[in-house]
Amino acid sequence: MQPMQPEVIEGRADLARAVAGRSDKEINRSATGRSGELVTRVAEGMRNAFDPARAPGQCAVIQYDIRSPDGPLTFQVSVAAGRCDVAQGAPRHADVALAMSLPDFLRLVAGKLDGTFAVLTRRLSIQGDVLLARQMQQWFR
16 A cells, blocks of 8 residues: 555545545555645645635635544635635634544545535534535535
8 A cells, every 4th residue: 555645636536546445544554644744735725626606705714623643633724705725723713613534534525425424423523603514515626
């Protein structure tokens, strides 16, 4: 099994291929030592995948709390005025916070894990505006 290479993940399709058929243990082992770089790469991909036409008039801060093999990682996605920005850490008050493991985060962003299913199976914890968490999935290509 090859380690995950953040530098070759250019989009959702690349991410989907990187996690396809891998167990949580395999993903964590593959990401060890590179979790921060991987999460940063995926977060930047989310910024690039934002479609302002799908989020007219939206203003929100979404926080991601990721449990990685290298320790906890947090970043925020801020949407306002048709723009999407990403910040490491938690510099602002979040409207909604999503907490999950690194493998589930990667699967969710790659479209390989349904958010509702993840919540029902306790793989995803949501604090704050649950309706916003559901809506924001549609804001990205």
